[in-house]
Amino acid sequence: MLIKIRPDGIDLPLSSEITPRAVFESRRDFIRQLAVGSIAGTSLYEMANREAFAQTPGAQKLAAGTNPAYALMSEKKTPYKDATTYNNFYEFGTDKSEPAQNSGTLKTRPWTVTIDGEVKKPMTLDIDSLMKLAPLEERIYRLRCVEGWSMVIPWIGYSLSNLIKKVEPTSNARYVEFITLDDKKQMPGLRSPVLEWPYVEGLRLDEANHPLALLTFGMYGEVLPNQNGAPVRIALPWKYGFKSAKSIVKIRFLKDQPRTAWNITAPHEYGFYSNVNPDVDHPRWSQATERRIGEDGLFARKRKTLMFNGYSEVASLYSGMDLKKFF
Template sequence: MLIRFPSDIPASEITSESVWHKRRALIAAAGLAGMGLGGVAQTARAAASASGTTIDGSASLTAAQAAMQQATLNAALSTDEARTDYDAVTSYNNFYEFGVNKDSPKRQAGALQTRPWTVRVEGEVLKPRTFDIDDLLKLAPMEERIYRLRCVEAWSMVVPWVGYSLSHLLRQVEPTGQAAYVTFETVMQPQAMPGLRYPVLEWPYTEGLRLDEAMHPLTLLAFGLYGKLLPNQNGAPLRLAVPWKYGFKSAKSLVTIRLVRERPMTSWMKSAPHEYGFYANVNPDVAHPRWSQANERRIGEGGLFTPRRNTLPFNGYGEQVASLYQGMDLQANY
């Protein structure tokens, strides 16, 4: 998501790193109880929570927050690099439905409605199905995965996501033998998303993966970060996290997942096909037409004059995913 120059990062937006101590206490319920609700509504909500139902989404959100805090760390799929500060992760972002500036998502995303929410999984599947967000939250055990995130604009972060492998969801619908690719579509809420009024991209925002990429254990369906529910600006209530690809492959605020036979034409491929190819494999040897991809600036590492670090092939996940691209020309298939 990716049309701004990587050198345009003001020092005021660089946040120093801090140590994250995961909390397990259930704090969401206390916060919800203090929102000025009448006694009748509070009693109804308590009854709904006890029965597993929801009233105006609050019981659902409380249970979802508890699931985030109870996630277990998957150390085998996590990096041990220092995590980027929470404030930086949630304020320095690309989400063009809310505007093209890095702070636009945080400023504009408050109106996004994340309850009720459903995700339709369809196409080349034997069992197409519409999933409610509460069903998805219980579909598989939640894990914390600490992933590197690399933007094609040559800045990067380290983010502790919470979720589970997308493969858990795809197996529920049983892909047919004709399924070869997976497309992902982001929600369109015009009243909440001012960016939809501008032709920056073709809406709804669409991304895609090969089926084997989508089924890879690293491909995460994320519901939270830092042990909290995803903030709206980061793609609430659920998004992808595909750590070996540029960040624009990790589509946000998903409403439709479609399995298809032919390679999809994604939003960025339509907008600028000479700049953004389908694979986005973070190949440092393939420069963007306007800047090098050989190195990157890690947000939180000191500021504009911090020495840049080298970008690793597949963003450092080559050992896990390089076999997916064996025999491919990753210069031509960028």
């Protein structure tokens, strides 16, 4: 059973603590039910995950050769079941099990992504054309969540810089904004005021051009499951997970820094940069250690959090910056 634990040994604060009281109270009801289920030998959380996993249809295979530069051969990959049933995707619910349970309503075909703003060649591409824009490759990336847990996932995609070159940003372009699907019929979580919708994230243009920034279409040799951001998302392994926007419908190139979802909701807790930094604590818990999902359960030894999640090659992007101020 997966239990949220803070680095100091106390139960980890839930990511929804900043949500309206009604949402928080519903979580407390869920925890009470969870305790009752545990007495019977199997938690409701585990039962929900098993049900969701069992109902996942066979996914389309997605061929891609592994890029040895991003193989992480010394680290064990997170089990597929854990990676697909323990998710943050608030458009489908705020509990970790809800995206797997609720995202079956998402229709990923037809799907188009519009790229516009400060570019010389704006375009709108259907998802299949977007996938064929550059050769796909598998990259095994660490993912670090701001809540204190991590995973190791084999993503499939190509460097975002390939798309950026195609649209030719103008000299005014300094930022890239990612806008996600906003459809209450497909995404029941959008009825909640937990965030300002649609979900928006952003990067500086030089960050978006870094080879590590991955435009992502699959994982574990298959197309992305709905709960993991189908049909297209960003994977940014040196930043906290919420920066990696899911189910993207628009990419805009801007002169000014975009307003992003979590930074709007709680700017004192979620900065624009949100680089993984063990020396900058979240206001309510330490970021110095992390818990690897799928690794020995409750008794797993916590890992030390690495600066930039271990991806030191991005350090030059922030040369001369105070990373405690620009968190």
